[in-house]
Amino acid sequence: xxxxxxxPETSRSNTGKIALRWGLYLMLGLFALFYxxxxxxxxxxxxxxxxxxxxxxxxSLPREVTFDAWRTAWSQACTGIQxxxxxxxxxxxxxxxxxxxxISTLVGALNGYVVAQWRFRGANLFFALxxxxxxxxxxxxLLPMARMLGLMGLAGTIPGLIYVHVxxxxxxxxxxxxxxxxxxxxxxxxxxxxxxxxxxRIFWSIFLPLSLPIIVVTIIWQFTQIWNDFLFGVSxxxxxxQPVTVALNNIVNSTTGVKAYNVDMAAAIIAALPTLFVYVVxxxxxxxxxxxxxxxx
Amino acid sequence: MAPILEINNLYKNYGSVEILKDINVAIEQxxxxxxxxxxxxxxSTLLNCIAGLEPITSGKMAIGGxxxxxxxxxxxxxxxxxxxxxxxxxxxxxxxxxxxxxxxGVDPATQAEKLAYVAQQLQIEPLLKRKxxxxxxxxxxxxxxxxxxxxxxxxxxxDEPLSNLDAKLRVEMRTEIKxxxxxxxxxxxxxxxxxxxxxxxxxKIVVMKGGVIQQIGTPxxxxxxxxxxxxxxxxxxxxxxxxxxxxxxxGDGVQVEIARNDxxxxxxxxxxxxxxxxxxxxxxxxxxxxxxxxxxxxDTQEAECVIxxxxxxxxxxxxxxxxxxxxxxxxxxxETTAAAGVAQRLAFDLGKVSYFEPDTGLRLN
Amino acid sequence: xxxxxEENTPKLVLAPSFVIxxxxxxxxxxxxxxxxxxxxxxxxxxxxxxxxxxxRLFESPRWDTAFSNLFVFGFLFIxxxxxxxxxxxxxxxxxxxxxxAIRTIYLYPMALSMIVTxxxxxxxxxxxxGLEATVRGWGFENFTFDWLVxxxxxxxxxxxxxxxxxxxxxxxxxxxxxxxxDQEIIKAAQVDGIPTWRVYTAIIIPSMxxxxxxxxxxxxxxxxxxxxxxxxxxxxxxxxxxxxxxTYMYAMAFSRGDIGQAASxxxxxxxxxxxxxVPYLYSELRSKND
Numbered sequence: 001x002x003x004x005x006x007x008p009e010t011s012r013s014n015t016g017k018i019a020l021r022w023g024l025y026l027m028l029g030l031f032a033l034f035y036x037x038x039x040x041x042x043x044x045x046x047x048x049x050x051x052x053x054x055x056x057x058x059x060s061l062p063r064e065v066t067f068d069a070w071r072t073a074w075s076q077a078c079t080g081i082q083x084x085x086x087x088x089x090x091x092x093x094x095x096x097x098x099x100x101x102x103i104s105t106l107v108g109a110l111n112g113y114v115v116a117q118w119r120f121r122g123a124n125l126f127f128a129l130x131x132x133x134x135x136x137x138x139x140x141x142l143l144p145m146a147r148m149l150g151l152m153g154l155a156g157t158i159p160g161l162i163y164v165h166v167x168x169x170x171x172x173x174x175x176x177x178x179x180x181x182x183x184x185x186x187x188x189x190x191x192x193x194x195x196x197x198x199x200x201r202i203f204w205s206i207f208l209p210l211s212l213p214i215i216v217v218t219i220i221w222q223f224t225q226i227w228n229d230f231l232f233g234v235s236x237x238x239x240x241x242q243p244v245t246v247a248l249n250n251i252v253n254s255t256t257g258v259k260a261y262n263v264d265m266a267a268a269i270i271a272a273l274p275t276l277f278v279y280v281v282x283x284x285x286x287x288x289x290x291x292x293x294x295x296x297x
Numbered sequence: 298m299a300p301i302l303e304i305n306n307l308y309k310n311y312g313s314v315e316i317l318k319d320i321n322v323a324i325e326q327x328x329x330x331x332x333x334x335x336x337x338x339x340x341s342t343l344l345n346c347i348a349g350l351e352p353i354t355s356g357k358m359a360i361g362g363x364x365x366x367x368x369x370x371x372x373x374x375x376x377x378x379x380x381x382x383x384x385x386x387x388x389x390x391x392x393x394x395x396x397x398x399x400x401x402g403v404d405p406a407t408q409a410e411k412l413a414y415v416a417q418q419l420q421i422e423p424l425l426k427r428k429x430x431x432x433x434x435x436x437x438x439x440x441x442x443x444x445x446x447x448x449x450x451x452x453x454x455x456d457e458p459l460s461n462l463d464a465k466l467r468v469e470m471r472t473e474i475k476x477x478x479x480x481x482x483x484x485x486x487x488x489x490x491x492x493x494x495x496x497x498x499x500x501k502i503v504v505m506k507g508g509v510i511q512q513i514g515t516p517x518x519x520x521x522x523x524x525x526x527x528x529x530x531x532x533x534x535x536x537x538x539x540x541x542x543x544x545x546x547x548g549d550g551v552q553v554e555i556a557r558n559d560x561x562x563x564x565x566x567x568x569x570x571x572x573x574x575x576x577x578x579x580x581x582x583x584x585x586x587x588x589x590x591x592x593x594x595x596d597t598q599e600a601e602c603v604i605x606x607x608x609x610x611x612x613x614x615x616x617x618x619x620x621x622x623x624x625x626x627x628x629x630x631x632e633t634t635a636a637a638g639v640a641q642r643l644a645f646d647l648g649k650v651s652y653f654e655p656d657t658g659l660r661l662n
Numbered sequence: 663x664x665x666x667x668e669e670n671t672p673k674l675v676l677a678p679s680f681v682i683x684x685x686x687x688x689x690x691x692x693x694x695x696x697x698x699x700x701x702x703x704x705x706x707x708x709x710x711x712x713x714x715x716x717x718r719l720f721e722s723p724r725w726d727t728a729f730s731n732l733f734v735f736g737f738l739f740i741x742x743x744x745x746x747x748x749x750x751x752x753x754x755x756x757x758x759x760x761x762x763a764i765r766t767i768y769l770y771p772m773a774l775s776m777i778v779t780x781x782x783x784x785x786x787x788x789x790x791x792g793l794e795a796t797v798r799g800w801g802f803e804n805f806t807f808d809w810l811v812x813x814x815x816x817x818x819x820x821x822x823x824x825x826x827x828x829x830x831x832x833x834x835x836x837x838x839x840x841x842x843x844d845q846e847i848i849k850a851a852q853v854d855g856i857p858t859w860r861v862y863t864a865i866i867i868p869s870m871x872x873x874x875x876x877x878x879x880x881x882x883x884x885x886x887x888x889x890x891x892x893x894x895x896x897x898x899x900x901x902x903x904x905x906x907x908x909t910y911m912y913a914m915a916f917s918r919g920d921i922g923q924a925a926s927x928x929x930x931x932x933x934x935x936x937x938x939x940v941p942y943l944y945s946e947l948r949s950k951n952d
Contacts, residue, residue, distance in 0.1 A: 028753055032767045035830065038782040039770075045785065057796035058786065111679050118672035126680055128947050133687040135939045137887050139911045139928040141690040143697065143706075143921060148686075167686045170679055187456075190350050191383035191444075195397035196371035199671040205396070209387035228775035230890035231908075235916065245777040249894055252781050261785055268781040272774050279773035283766055286773065287834050369668060 046070060046266040053261055069262035073270060077263050079250035082239065086267050089247035093227055093274075095158050096243055100165035101222040107166070108173020108218060109211065113203050115174065116181035117189045127178060134171035141168075142235055149236060156238035164236060165226045172225075173218050176289070180214040181207065213285070220282055221289035224275050244271045299362030301326045301484040302347065302452060307356030309342060309508075316342050317508045320356070324486075324501060329478050332488045333495040334505035335531070340488045343505070344456050347486060349373050361451045376445035377454040380461060382437045384429035384444075391416075391425040394443045415447045435466045442477075455487040459494065471497060492532045496520065504528045523651060526658035529580045535628075538586075540621040541655065542579040546572075553579060553647075555621045563620065565598040567647045571662050578658075580651035583615065586627035588635070589644040596648035603640045607633075616641070691932065698925035706921050715926035725927065728905040731817050732934075735906065736885040738821045739828075743881055744874070746825065747832025752862060754833070755840050765837070769830035776827065780894025783823040784810070813903035816896050820888070820904055823895055828884060832877050839873035840866060875942065882938050886931060907931045 041058055046069050048062040056063070075085035115127045145164060146155070154160030184207070192202045233243040242250075248271045252264045279286050300323040309317035317339045324330045332340040345351040347358065349370040358366050365373050384393050394415060395408045403411075416422045419439045429437055438458065445453055458474075459467045475498055478485055489495055495502050496516045504511040504519060504527075512524035523529035529537045543554045550568040557563060589599045605624075606617040609631070616627045616635045627643055635641045652661040667674075699710045719725050750768060754761055771779060786792045787810040794807040809815035843866050851861045889908035896904040898913070905913075907927055915924035 024753060024756060024758075028758065028764055031750060031753075032764060035767050035771065035826065038779075038786060038826065041786055042782050053791060057799045058792055059796060107679060110675050114672045114676050120672060123672075123676070124947075126676060126683075128943070129683055129688070130679070131943055131947070132940075133683050135883060135935060135943070136687060136691065137908070137928070137931045137935050139887075139889075139908055139924075140694050140932045141686065142911070142928065143915055143924060144690040144693040145686070146915075147706075148690075167682055170682070174679070185381050185383065187379040187381050187383035188385065190345070190348070190370075191377065191379055192385070192396075193350060193370045194348060194375065194377045195444075196400045197396070198668065199675070201400060206385050206387070224773060228777075230775065230777050230893070231912075234893075235912070245775050245890070248775075248781065249777050252784070252894065253897060261788075261791065264781055265785065268778045272778040275773045275775070276770065279770055280766075283769070287769065369665070 042265045042269055046073075046262050046269055048262055050258070050260060050262060069260065069266040070270075072260070073251070073263045073266035077251045077260075077267060078254055079242075079247045080239070080254065086244055086247050086251070086270055088240075089242050089244045090270065092158060092237075092241055093243040093245075096161045096165065097223055097226045100162045100169065100226050101219055103162075104166045104169035104173045104222055105215065105218045108170055108175075109177045109208070109215070110203070111170070111174040112177025112179075112181050113207055115178045117184070117186060117207075118199070127174070130171045130174050133168075134175065138168065138231055142231075146235065156236065156241055158241050161232060161236055161241070161243070164232050165229070168232075169222050169225065173222060176214055176218045176221070177211070180211065184210065213288075216282065216285045217289040220278055220286050223278060224286070224289075227275050247271075299359070300324060301328070301361055302330070302486065303357075303359045304347070305357045307343075307346065307358065308354045309339075309346060309351065310354045315508055317346070317353075320510060322503060322510070322513065324484060326484055327482050327500075328484055329498055329500045330484075330486045330503065331495040331499035331501070332486065332503045332505060333490065333492055333532075334511075336490055338505040339508040340490075340503075340505050341456055342508075344454055344486060344488045347452075348375055348377055348454055374451040375454055376448040376450040376452075377456065378441045378445050378458045380457040382429075382441040382458075382461075384437055384440055386429055389426055389428055390421065390432070390440050390443075393429070393440060394447050397444070397448060411447050415443045418446065419443050434462050435470065438462060438470060442474075446477075451484065453483055453485040455485065457488055457490065460489070460491070474498065493534065496532070504531065506531075521649065522660070523580070524660050526578060526580075526653050529651060529653065533582060535583050535615065535626045537651075538579075538581045538583065538620075538623070538625045539653070540579045540581065540623050540625060542577055542621060543575055544573045544577055544652070545575065555579065557621075558619050559603075563600045563602070565600065565645055565647055567650065568596055569648070569662070571652070573652055573661055574654065576655055577661060578653040578655050579621075580653060581625075581645065582649065583626045583628040585646035585649050586625070587644050587646075588629050588633050589642040597644040597646050599642055599644050601640050601642050604635050604637055607635055607637050616643075694925045694928055697921060698929045700922060702922040702925070704919040704921065715922040716930075719923060719926050719930070722923075724902050724905060725907075725910055727902055728907050728910040728927075729930075731904065731906055732886065735817055735821055735824075735888070736882060738818070739824050739885050740878060740881045742821070743825050743829045743832050744877055746829040747877065748836050748867075750829070750833040751836035751840055754837060765830075765834070768833055771827045772831045774827065776888075776890035777894045779823055779827045780891050783819065783826070784895050787819050810896065811900055813900045816900060816904045820892055820895055824884075824888065824891055827891075828881065832881070835873055835877050835880075836870065839870040843869050879939060879942050883935065886935050907934075 037059070044060070044062055045053060045058075047065045047067070048056070049064065049066050049068065052063060073085055075087050076083060077085045079086075079089070111130070115123050149155045149160045149164070152160075154163060188206060189202055192206055197205065228245060229243065230245045230249070233246045234249075237243065237246060248267050251267050303323040304320055307317060307320040308315065320343060322330070332343060334340050342351060346353050349365065349368060353366065356366070357364065360373055360375070385396060388396065391412055395412055398408045398411065412425075416425060419442060421436065421439050421443060424432060424436055424440065429440070432440065441458065455474075459470050462470060471494060478498075487498060499516050501513065502516055502519050503513050506527050512519055512528045514522075519528060519532055523532060523537070526539060529539060540555055544551050546552075547566060549570055550566055551571055551573055553565045553567055555563045555565070602618045602620070604616045604618050608615040608617070612631060614629045614631055614633050614635065616629050616633070618625050618627070629635055633641075653659065654661055696708065696710070697706050698715050699712065700707045701709070701711050701714060754764060758764065787807070789795070789806075789808040789811060794805060797805040797807070809819045847865060848861060851865055856864070887908060888906055889912065892898055892904055892906055892909050898905045898909045907930065911924050911927040911931065914920045914927060
């Protein structure tokens, strides 16, 4: 905290200070409005009827709260030719995200453990290769991946999407665990070796119990990434296996019929709810994950 | 009986950098070997090699007569105490101590019995249920010792175990480790950069620098007959005075001449019969320069010196003067009459001085 | 055998990931690079034919738009998000009582999918019923805000939405940086009687240079990869006024069936990323290895 309260206090500078303080809070409040406004508009719009949307204005509260849009968005809205709402796609996303998060976190933990604690010739090279892999634009692997999934018989399937998310998530999960384990003194591993424990025993009995914070960070990061993914979802899925983000985009951009903005907004909120929930419940870890990848580890 | 630890021609490289060069050490059952040297001298690496935590590049190593060169740490019958204690943070003290036995599949009854014995020995019974994070530095140190003791190994290894403790606790624990060694009669290898720890604990000291052993010997040998200038300077506090001097044969002994700023050199006579080159470095411990008034036995020679600084230190008073272009410290009596800027008559104990070759730094006598 | 296993377990554990990264990252990049040098259209062909795809790419007006959009969008997005993030972090650093709540509000958009962000802003910026209609409803009959459907302005809607989504993250980065400045230096400056704003400009902000670099890297990386936001907000339109390299590549790969163009545009994207990221990662890794 940069505490600037040291300045000598005279009555004149005091009133100035109070005014400054109010100005500060005013600015912070205005910025808060800027960030909250879209969410507010989304929520209010989703509870309005189409009629009210056409006649009322954007930022008014709904005159009459209706859940129709939510019902439609969940189970009736059309995503192209199908008209089952976002529900099946929501579950697709769940089916993709859970195994992909679990596998990439576990493998990342093992990789990070090796790179940080079992240094050997080449381990740093491996880590550098992984790290560069984090930064490639995925467009560059899109075409060969599509062919590879075809060859493996996974094209357009949920296991195929899980596979893709695991592979391109490994860079970050390895990075997270490596940076965490590097701060654990290597003497701990040495002591355990002298005690007679082997590679997996040391991981299981000593490192894993220490890792709860970084596991939470990694799970949140991976879950947010995978849930919010659109590029892989739209490139490697087909009609029945699309994740919720792709379905949402299809609902919003479907050209048939009347534009139902309230349904769009309800569908958008549904698609956003899981990650928003994670953010509200575990915001601290969420921020740590965001900064972990970019601040020197 | 075979030595408990025997290292022959050990080399250790990291890439093209030589970390350890031609290390040869052997110790007997019950020895307390201290590896001492400045940071970066390779002493910790050598300890890690003994433990098997670092592979060696070439050479041989045996523990208890068995070749251990390529044996993994768990099969070397050793126990180790680390600088950071390396206690497993998520385990209780009891689990920390018994983890090794658990891994080895020792039956729970034996585990409990050994745990109780060690806890009683180290007086840590009240701590057994706590986690390392809830312990003070001294308590952690004890637990780390307990984890080693419970193994009852052929060889104990200590990697600067006291360096994270405050000064008072360090002295206490030092005494305790010494008592433990005497009680158990166990063989120990101990790494430290603190020459006082080395002197007080060791039965045998290895002084290292730049990956090379400088001298091996008992504490008194190392102290009174340092093998070279480095050892002379490193061991002892305040350090040995190393004064450039000129010598020439004179009758049965040697005449030593030390230049002084005011032009008139001090001339002393060493009655030992030696062959010395003309230019030497004279090594005199501060306690071998004393108040002449108090006199003392041995081959003392007196000279008048102007004292620059007087530093009372309780039991003794240190006096600093300029001799041969160097600051020279004398250890005087607490009630000395010496005062800054005043000439004082001092007695030099020539029977104990060392002579070094100025270029190679090697001991001459 | 057990001895060998014991010594090589760490390598064996790393091996699958190593192979995967080698194939699925580096092998795939090589594949794309190779194909970008051929005459591939609907199906990949493997006879190298020079830089024909790249000359086609840079002759294409659509790519021209997409590529210059990347620089307009990237520049505005990075600069504004950095300034906004820094401002917010300094404002929040003044012993604000409700800091936790405010921080939560500023940062939540980062948890949303770009598709959700795009959908929301598409609705807000919709000229027929959104902001424009609302302001007109307040009595400003001539108010026009049609950026979303105006080919010259549509790219700025993407800038606005992207800033809304990411500036909170920049704030979090900077706030962490502000808090990690040595407090003794700040105290020393205060004792010397240096005014608060000078403490920031002369001491705190210069000491955060690495954070500026990190923020820049992350933001430029986000900018180059921006795909979902464009798809959801403008669909690349009107026409292809808001195309970015990412959407161009996708269109070529999956709707136009022009694999050669898709591959060459992807390679150009990667080169842009690498000219920014490689020096950074290189210096990071080097300083870590010492």
